[in-house]
Structure formats: structure tokens, C-alpha cells
Amino acid sequence: MPEGKRLHEEENSISFFEMVHQVTKLVPYGRVTSYGAIAKYLGAARSARMVGWALNSSKVSIDDIPAHRVVNRLGQLSGKAHFKNVPMEDLLKAEGIVVENLQIVNFKQIFWDPGLELSLDAE
DNA sequence: GAGGTGACGACCC
DNA sequence: TGGGTCGCCACCT
Numbered sequence: 001m002p003e004g005k006r007l008h009e010e011e012n013s014i015s016f017f018e019m020v021h022q023v024t025k026l027v028p029y030g031r032v033t034s035y036g037a038i039a040k041y042l043g044a045a046r047s048a049r050m051v052g053w054a055l056n057s058s059k060v061s062i063d064d065i066p067a068h069r070v071v072n073r074l075g076q077l078s079g080k081a082h083f084k085n086v087p088m089e090d091l092l093k094a095e096g097i098v099v100e101n102l103q104i105v106n107f108k109q110i111f112w113d114p115g116l117e118l119s120l121d122a123e
Numbered sequence: 124g125a126g127g128t129g130a131c132g133a134c135c136c
Numbered sequence: 137t138g139g140g141t142c143g144c145c146a147c148c149t
Contacts, residue, residue, distance in 0.1 A: 017146060035131050039144090047144045048131035056130060057147080072131060079130035128148080135141080 016042060020054035023114050027069040030095040031112035032104060034073045041114040056082060068092055075107030 023038050035051040044050065055067040056079075068091040072078045080088045080102060089099040098105040 015146070036133090039131080044144075046132070047146090048133090049129055049143090050131090050145055050147095052130035053128080053146070054130095067130085070130080077130090082130060126149095129146100131144095133141105133143085136139090 016044065016047075016050060017054045017057070020051050021065050023118070024055065024065050024067060024070055026114065026118065027066055027112055030097060031110050032069045032071055032075070032092070032097065032107065033112045033114060034071060034075075036073050037111075037113050037115065038070065041118065052079065055079065066091075069095075069112075071104060071107075075104035075111075077102045077104075 019042050020038055023033075023041060027033050035048040035055075036045065038051045039045050039048040042051075051070070055065070055070055067079065068083060068088045070079070077088050077092075077099070083091070089102065092099050092104065097110060104110070
């Protein structure tokens with residue numbers, strides 16, 4: 001992944017914040033990714049917290065950004081508390097994702113790595 | 124203008 | 137091997 005252009009930067013000054021939203025929207029139906037995976041893809045592997053922060057803001061447009069498909073590296077629904085309106089696990093289950101005890105059972109199987117998948121597609 | 128916050132992850136002991 | 141601590145960086149107050 002080139003360090004210059006991570007994503008198709010709509011603006012020259014697109015923020016890390018915006019890129020998180022872009023990547024999150026690219027997560028396929030029925031698949032999930034992690035905060036760290038997104039952060040790593042954006043070249044800020046140590047800034048996973050920022051990804052969570054960005055998704056926190058995305059809740060205003062949760063209809064556009066499937067933030068429920070983003071969990072921590074263990075597949076746990078750490079952001080569940082922020083889905084007070086629509087249960088996070090309910091959204092995941094609706095996509096055929098097995099959630100048990102606030103954790104994705106087949107996390108490894110449905111894990112979607114943006115750094116891997118998007119590099120192949122390279123839109 | 125500066126400091127605190129935050130849905131995590133990696134490193135160190 | 138497992139638990140604890142630090143770092144990261146943009147946005148909000």
C-alpha cells in the first residue's frame with residue numbers, strides 16, 4: 001500500500017476521519033473488519049482508537065456507514081453501547097453473522113481485511 | 124489556542 | 137503466557 005494515496009482521495013485534504021468512513025462503507029455485506037485493520041490500511045496502525053472515534057461520529061449517518069461491521073480485533077462488539085437505537089448484534093445477525101455473547105463466533109471466517117481486499121480491487 | 128477524550132492495538136514486564 | 141501500560145491523532149469543549 002503506497003503511503004501517499006491510501007484511498008481515492010476525493011479531496012486533496014481528505015481527513016483520516018473521512019477515509020475511515022470511506023473504508024467502512026466498502027465493507028461487504030455479511031463481512032466484518034476491525035478497527036485496527038482499517039487503521040493499518042490507512043497507514044496508522046497505532047491509531048486504532050481514531051477509527052473508533054471516527055465511527056463514533058459516523059453514527060449520525062449510520063444509514064450510510066455500516067459501523068456495525070467494525071469490531072475490535074477479537075471480534076467483540078465493543079461499540080454496541082453506541083447502538084442504542086438499533087442493536088448492533090441484530091444488524092449483524094440480519095447479515096447472517098453469528099453473534100454470541102456480544103462476540104462474533106466465526107469472526108476469522110468473515111473477517112474482511114481492507115488492506116488485502118482493497119489492494120486487489122484497487123479502485 | 125490548548126488540553127482532554129476516545130467504539131483499540133501493540134509492546135513491555 | 138498473561139496482564140498492564142503507553143501511544144496514537146483528529147475532533148470537541
